[in-house]
Amino acid sequence: MKHARYTQRGPVPQDVIEAVEFDLPALAPGQALVEVLAAPINPSDVLTLTGEYGSLPPLPAVGGNEGVGRVAAVADDVAGLSPGQTVLLPVGCGTWATHLVAEARALVPLPEGADPQQLAMLTVNPPTARLLLSDIVDLEPGDWVIQNAANSAVGGYLVQLARARGLRTVNVVRREGAVADVEALGANVVLVDGDDLAARVTEATGGAKVTLGIDAVGGMATERMAQALAPGGTLVNYGAMGGEPCAISPGSLIFRGITLRGFWLAHWFKVTDAATRNALFAELVGLIAKGQLKARVQETYGIDRIKDAVKAAAAGERSGKVMILPNG
CATH class of the missing domain: 3.40.50.720 (NAD(P)-binding Rossmann-like Domain)
Known part of the structure; x- marks a missing residue:
């Protein structure tokens, strides 16, 4: 298992991040193991690496604020979520990783058959x-x-x-x-x-x-x-x-x-009730699943090429989103 980790911030974002191997702990009650299918690189991700974003996680940290995954395993006490389901990952959970552990209640089941790369971009830009x-x-x-x-x-x-x-x-x-x-x-x-x-x-x-x-x-x-x-x-x-x-x-x-x-958008999430947030996501998921709402993906990268991916995302004159496919 690998994730894209950074221990410092600096003016050249690709210089501060690298793909490193890591071990996941055993699942605790209420948790799920997720295989990450796709995770975009947003401008806010680049600004987080340079230290210019409005909200910065403590260091060390794993990059990636949004993405989509497939449930690989769940703790014994988890109900309503099964291995094999496609899920929306929690905002800010470090999605540039081959696998991650998340609270099962924070994972949002998504329609099967929809393009995971399009679904991976659901959390930030469409609601904005x-x-x-x-x-x-x-x-x-x-x-x-x-x-x-x-x-x-x-x-x-x-x-x-x-x-x-x-x-x-x-x-x-x-x-x-x-x-x-x-x-x-x-x-x-x-x-x-x-x-x-x-x-x-x-x-x-x-x-x-x-x-x-x-x-x-x-x-x-x-x-x-x-x-x-x-x-x-x-x-x-x-x-x-x-x-x-x-x-x-x-x-x-x-x-x-x-x-x-x-x-x-981060402030909107903080001050808006769960029912309103869920209704917004349900509306957008439906449009994406039907192919009525989409964004262009310029290029995809594996986790081992995270430096190249961040450099491409930070460059100007792109014609689409840069996407991480951590598991190929």
């Missing part, structure tokens, strides 16, 4: 996209939403979920080469970011009122999004892919009445 569309402002079918980083994993899910709800999207990317991929997901408008973004949004939407902006980049990209919103619109930031704090002008805040707020 869904909540950004439903919990920030009230939207009706036909309304316009603008987002940047539209070729990211969250961006791709957001396009698909918005289309299913009858919403129309303006999708901003940072390079021309990303346009076609976003269009293929069903985007209404795809634009390359630039100083004249607001004018091009007005032209592309026929002057429609855009009340919600979704920002994952920060820096001056935040202000460009604010300028594209209708007066009184809301701009929500959930990331800083540009590496800079959000920049927004007094003109946008004061004279145009733009509201800037933040969203962090």
Whole structure:
């Protein structure tokens, strides 16, 4: 058995992590042994390795915040869970591993026959996209939403979920080469970011009122999004892919009445009751199982190539998610 372990954090994420052998303890009451089938590398995983994420586990730690596995064994007292079942792994349990032990009650059974790589990406990005569309402002079918980083994993899910709800999207990317991929997901408008973004949004939407902006980049990209919103619109930031704090002008805040707020999925999990969380996951699992919600996987790596995988995930201009398949 192997897992991807790190004992320190540093500016080059692939330098601090390595695949090492380990032994699992015997199962305690209420526990299950799980063989990990697939686990993605998210931007938050990379930031955790560099020490820049908002919540950091104590060291030493095993990488990986989400994934899917197959139950290999259960303790004698465990009911309702059997070897061979596909399960969603608990958030933050160290999923970059060939095997792990988890509390059986924390494992969520998943439909059989669905793509495990798609299910492995369920916990972080799909709920983020869904909540950004439903919990920030009230939207009706036909309304316009603008987002940047539209070729990211969250961006791709957001396009698909918005289309299913009858919403129309303006999708901003940072390079021309990303346009076609976003269009293929069903985007209404795809634009390359630039100083004249607001004018091009007005032209592309026929002057429609855009009340919600979704920002994952920060820096001056935040202000460009604010300028594209209708007066009184809301701009929500959930990331800083540009590496800079959000920049927004007094003109946008004061004279145009733009509201800037933040969203962090980890906080939502903390303050939301279990029934609401479970209902959200059930909705998303159903869409993924039917093939109606998906994300592109750029490349897969075995656990022994964890350094290469993290390096690839940290690089720019990717066209999909980097996925760890710990057991090949």
